[in-house]
Amino acid sequence: MSNTVTLTIDGQTVTAPATATVWEAAKSAGIHIPNLCHHPMLRPEGACRVCVVEIKGARSLMASCVAKVAEGMEVNTHTPEVLEARKTIVELLLSNHPRDCLACARNGNCELQKIAADLGIRRIPYAYNRPPMPKDENNPSIVRDPSKCILCGRCVRVCSEVQGVSVYSFTGRGIRSVVSPAFHQGLDKVQCTFCGQCAKICPTGAITIKSDIDKVQAALRDPDKIVMVQTAPSVRVGLSEALGGKPGDIVTGKMVAALRRLGFDKVFDTNWSADLTIMEEGHEFIRRVKDGGVLPMITSCSPGWVNFMEMFYPELIPHFSTAKSPQAMFGTMLKTYYAQKTDIDPSKIVSVSIMPCTAKKYEAQRPEMSDSGYRDVDIVLTTVELGQMIRAASINFETLPDEQFDPLMGVGSGAGTIFGTTGGVMEAAIRTAYEVLTGRGLEPLELEPIRGMEGIKEAELDIDGLKVKVAVAHNLKNARAVCEAIKAGNPHGWHFIEIMACPGGCINGGGQPISLEADTPKLRQEALYRDDRNLPIRKSHENPEVQALYRDFLGEPNGHKAHELLHTHYHEQCRG
Numbered sequence: 001m002s003n004t005v006t007l008t009i010d011g012q013t014v015t016a017p018a019t020a021t022v023w024e025a026a027k028s029a030g031i032h033i034p035n036l037c038h039h040p041m042l043r044p045e046g047a048c049r050v051c052v053v054e055i056k057g058a059r060s061l062m063a064s065c066v067a068k069v070a071e072g073m074e075v076n077t078h079t080p081e082v083l084e085a086r087k088t089i090v091e092l093l094l095s096n097h098p099r100d101c102l103a104c105a106r107n108g109n110c111e112l113q114k115i116a117a118d119l120g121i122r123r124i125p126y127a128y129n130r131p132p133m134p135k136d137e138n139n140p141s142i143v144r145d146p147s148k149c150i151l152c153g154r155c156v157r158v159c160s161e162v163q164g165v166s167v168y169s170f171t172g173r174g175i176r177s178v179v180s181p182a183f184h185q186g187l188d189k190v191q192c193t194f195c196g197q198c199a200k201i202c203p204t205g206a207i208t209i210k211s212d213i214d215k216v217q218a219a220l221r222d223p224d225k226i227v228m229v230q231t232a233p234s235v236r237v238g239l240s241e242a243l244g245g246k247p248g249d250i251v252t253g254k255m256v257a258a259l260r261r262l263g264f265d266k267v268f269d270t271n272w273s274a275d276l277t278i279m280e281e282g283h284e285f286i287r288r289v290k291d292g293g294v295l296p297m298i299t300s301c302s303p304g305w306v307n308f309m310e311m312f313y314p315e316l317i318p319h320f321s322t323a324k325s326p327q328a329m330f331g332t333m334l335k336t337y338y339a340q341k342t343d344i345d346p347s348k349i350v351s352v353s354i355m356p357c358t359a360k361k362y363e364a365q366r367p368e369m370s371d372s373g374y375r376d377v378d379i380v381l382t383t384v385e386l387g388q389m390i391r392a393a394s395i396n397f398e399t400l401p402d403e404q405f406d407p408l409m410g411v412g413s414g415a416g417t418i419f420g421t422t423g424g425v426m427e428a429a430i431r432t433a434y435e436v437l438t439g440r441g442l443e444p445l446e447l448e449p450i451r452g453m454e455g456i457k458e459a460e461l462d463i464d465g466l467k468v469k470v471a472v473a474h475n476l477k478n479a480r481a482v483c484e485a486i487k488a489g490n491p492h493g494w495h496f497i498e499i500m501a502c503p504g505g506c507i508n509g510g511g512q513p514i515s516l517e518a519d520t521p522k523l524r525q526e527a528l529y530r531d532d533r534n535l536p537i538r539k540s541h542e543n544p545e546v547q548a549l550y551r552d553f554l555g556e557p558n559g560h561k562a563h564e565l566l567h568t569h570y571h572e573q574c575r576g
Contacts, residue, residue, distance in 0.1 A: 007073040022064040037152040040518035095126035111203035139188040141358040149206040155198035164477030195304035196358030196510015228266040234420030234506040241513040242387025248523035253402025271412020273330035275540035283557040301325040303363035304501030314572035322567040331376030356509035382511025414532030422474035422505035423450040426498040
């Protein structure tokens, strides 16, 4: 049996895999079919029917996202009947949708809005009769507005199929149908990890990032405050998209320039504290191996994953590294080390971070993240929010010069850069741990077995006769599989595990620009690896600014002062 079929779409001969849907076949041929419920990360469901097409011989119009191709099939995507059906479907969706588009967070980037415009809908012939539904905004990360939900089911599917958390479900009937957490509770009352994948995948403004732009603007206007900002590794590969650029563009220098023009007093690189995290986490792993500590040790820099562990697998908390995330370490060092070095009153510092992650907003508010004597990070913005600030300030991003981060906490290694992708934390840690244990540099530096987008990856390293087995997992459904394996006695014999909450890691975090293209995460990942190869320093322990930190302030990695400031503890979360 052939693995491909030949069909005709709008008179064009198309060859497609025999397993493909009509929608996929059309896309491969450059033929656009609009859709709302379909997304490349999710299984097709055919819920919205916007993607209907005419298939010769079929008794009715078919949803192209679930209709399988067949040999000799004849498809038409834009007959008068098809266009009228799509128009009616969208008009019905709009009839139950609020009319506040101009003030909506998704204005200009709303899939429903775009399809309505493309179909030429200029009036809504049906009355609005949807019952009022309150917003859910009692958490630091995500805003839910059920009145804008079109019941596409994307959030339900990403939370269950990809993340394995299943916070959302359909409730009610008819006009009262809604997607909601159990018993219509707020996200702060259920076992939500705040990963933000639901906000990233929602086609309308029903689920959005909770904005903290106003807080940052207020701080920038306050003459008594010194506002300093750190930027995470994957922001430099996401910001271009937020401003209309291509996926995979690295815009580090222009990003720094834009932040200065927005009024930030100092601009720093979270890659610096990613290197610091490796120093602490890597030495912690070495100590556990040598002293018989709890193994496997699991990374703890992804706050969505931390939330997941605390809620679903609290018995495995001893396996967590005690090292804080790069964001948290940076905030602590800003208000201690940097304040001391520059003779600045830490009470005047407003610590802002630009992150690809909505869960970072939650992390910053944890009471544990205050070892500086103040809240370590005061405000967290996402990549999307930074893009909004740049546009609001009418900054011509493309014409900006490339500028450098400020000193003391502005140098980052290639190891710090690859923190932004799945497998990157593990690779960075091994580069340092291998050299510390053997006195030799790891060659080659690129650990191919743990790169790529497979859900769970493994590798075995020979470190002077010591066999070290490592594993890497991304998305919370795969994290659950890893946790179950550990509970079953760790049959794989893992020693060190990296887990990231989001599919692909931080490159695809809930605060990154929305993309409907399946290859976007891969393009972002490849860009970070390119950045790593092009940087003069590629190992965390060779970062001169990190070396100076230990020499002038912390002492030795994993020492007493480092533990006081850079390590923390985790505990069971009881929600839901």
